[in-house]
Amino acid sequence: MEEKEISQAVVSRLPRYLRYLGELRDEGIERVSSQELSDIMQVTASQIRQDLNTFGGFGQQGYGYNVGYLYDEIGKILGLNREYRLIIVGAGNLGQALVNYSNFERRGFLFQGIFDCDPKVCGKEIHGITVRPMDEMDAFIREHNIDIAVLTIPKASAVEVAERLADCGIKGIWNFAHVDLRLPGHIQVENVHLSDSLMKLSYNLSSVEEA
Amino acid sequence: MEEKEISQAVVSRLPRYLRYLGELRDEGIERVSSQELSDIMQVTASQIRQDLNTFGGFGQQGYGYNVGYLYDEIGKILGLNREYRLIIVGAGNLGQALVNYSNFERRGFLFQGIFDCDPKVCGKEIHGITVRPMDEMDAFIREHNIDIAVLTIPKASAVEVAERLADCGIKGIWNFAHVDLRLPGHIQVENVHLSDSLMKLSYNLSSVEEA
Numbered sequence: 527m528e529e530k531e532i533s534q535a536v537v538s539r540l541p542r543y544l545r546y547l548g549e550l551r552d553e554g555i556e557r558v559s560s561q562e563l564s565d566i567m568q569v570t571a572s573q574i575r576q577d578l579n580t581f582g583g584f585g586q587q588g589y590g591y592n593v594g595y596l597y598d599e600i601g602k603i604l605g606l607n608r609e610y611r612l613i614i615v616g617a618g619n620l621g622q623a624l625v626n627y628s629n630f631e632r633r634g635f636l637f638q639g640i641f642d643c644d645p646k647v648c649g650k651e652i653h654g655i656t657v658r659p660m661d662e663m664d665a666f667i668r669e670h671n672i673d674i675a676v677l678t679i680p681k682a683s684a685v686e687v688a689e690r691l692a693d694c695g696i697k698g699i700w701n702f703a704h705v706d707l708r709l710p711g712h713i714q715v716e717n718v719h720l721s722d723s724l725m726k727l728s729y730n731l732s733s734v735e736e737a
Numbered sequence: 738m739e740e741k742e743i744s745q746a747v748v749s750r751l752p753r754y755l756r757y758l759g760e761l762r763d764e765g766i767e768r769v770s771s772q773e774l775s776d777i778m779q780v781t782a783s784q785i786r787q788d789l790n791t792f793g794g795f796g797q798q799g800y801g802y803n804v805g806y807l808y809d810e811i812g813k814i815l816g817l818n819r820e821y822r823l824i825i826v827g828a829g830n831l832g833q834a835l836v837n838y839s840n841f842e843r844r845g846f847l848f849q850g851i852f853d854c855d856p857k858v859c860g861k862e863i864h865g866i867t868v869r870p871m872d873e874m875d876a877f878i879r880e881h882n883i884d885i886a887v888l889t890i891p892k893a894s895a896v897e898v899a900e901r902l903a904d905c906g907i908k909g910i911w912n913f914a915h916v917d918l919r920l921p922g923h924i925q926v927e928n929v930h931l932s933d934s935l936m937k938l939s940y941n942l943s944s945v946e947e948a
Contacts, residue, residue, distance in 0.1 A: 537940050541933035545915070568917075604936045605943025619837060623830035629915070629932055635939075674938065698942045700935060704756070704840070706779075714945060716938035718931065721840055722752035724911060725815045727885065727927035728846075729748050731909045732816025734925060 536580050540600055542567065543577070547597040559590035609634040610698075611671055615687055616678035617642035617650070617657045620702060624676060625653045638670050639663075643683070660687075667694040674698040681705045747791050751811055753778065754788070758808040770801035820845040821909075822882055826898055827889035828853035828861070828868045831913060835887060836864045849881050850874075854894070871898075878905040885909040892916045 546567050550558055564571035578584055585591045614621045617640050625637050640657045648659045675691045677684055684703030698714040701707055707715050757778050761769055775782035789795055795810055796802045825832045828851050836848050851868045859870045886902045888895055895914030909925040912918055918926050
């Protein structure tokens with residue numbers, strides 16, 4: 527498939543397509559029209575056609591989409607046709623929740639190590655992985671070819687740790703710390719700012735009440 | 738301020754304005770121009786002016802923005818000038834992480850109860866709150882005027898629990914279960930689909946490597 531600039535808005539809708547197509551596939555459904563997909567996903571059929579056309583279009587006039595093929599192709603576009611080696615930095619509840627979430631592993635996101643600055647936590651085992659002290663992190667990343675670091679540490683230390691990760695050649699950071707990381711452009715950063723999400727909810731709650 | 742339809746795209750940028758303005762305020766800075774804000778936030782000054790004009794505009798030509806005033810106003814727009822009463826449904830690691838995150842409480846999001854279907858977990862105390870069995874949830878919501886339920890349970894039970902929450906008169910759901918909830922329109926739902934976020938990262942990683 528030809529590579530072109532794809533908008534992040536389209537990219538952020540792809541996982542949802544993947545989820546619904548996976549459910550259809552699991553139900554044994556082999557093909558689906560954009561209208562049927564529109565009904566289940568509650569987005570317009572034209573949005574669906576437009577999104578999928580971004581990638582060259584997978585549908586056939588009068589046939590619709592082949593569910594299994596489309597599922598696989600979207601998976602490939604999302605980079606899910608390979609494995610990623612991850613470490614977690616911060617062995618608190620959030621870090622533990624992520625390591626224990628088996629769905630990530632099934633998708634090829636393999637947790638290789640967990641690091642924490644608290645000596646009381648180091649040595650503990652989470653999901654079969656021993657928590658290591660922070661000063662072992664840099665060597666571990668290089669030795670185990672880690673692709674992605676998951677930052678589940680407080681804001682205060684996140685910037686410094688992110689710079690260390692960059693120096694170790696990390697390729698991506700999944701950042702849960704509530705701070706914007708300024709890193710060289712070749713490092714991909716995906717932020718999950720939970721309080722931003724909660725504030726969107728409070729906005730919607732209060733604007734409903736005012737209306 | 739006059740009420741009008743505000744796009745969710747603008748709303749989702751507001752928490753980030755609030756965060757940066759809060760930092761400026763804490764540093765004792767009293768006013769800021771859209772250009773200065775643009776430099777720290779790394780968005781264009783025209784985007785900032787346009788976003789803030791959505792709410793009637795807070796700036797003054799040649800003066801810029803009053804940091805404290807703008808911070809307070811954005812807080813009000815986001816509905817942060819009141820308190821919200823929350824329960825957590827699902828006392829696993831993720832639920833625990835959220836209850837323990839003190840920043841939410843400071844913002845007025847008050848955790849009142851935690852519920853779990855596992856009898857071994859019920860009775861435990863998390864952040865000073867006793868975990869209760871699921872069959873006490875409905876009465877608790879009504880009795881304590883709960884505004885928001887945080888769903889940190891697996892996908893399989895989320896749809897059914899969400900319907901129960903709707904019947905109890907919940908106003909908002911902060912949904913971490915990996916499923917789209919179909920609820921009456923007056924109930925506000927904000928989703929955090931963690932695996933969607935991780936797939937955006939894998940997309941960006943794999944498209945960098947292909948380029």
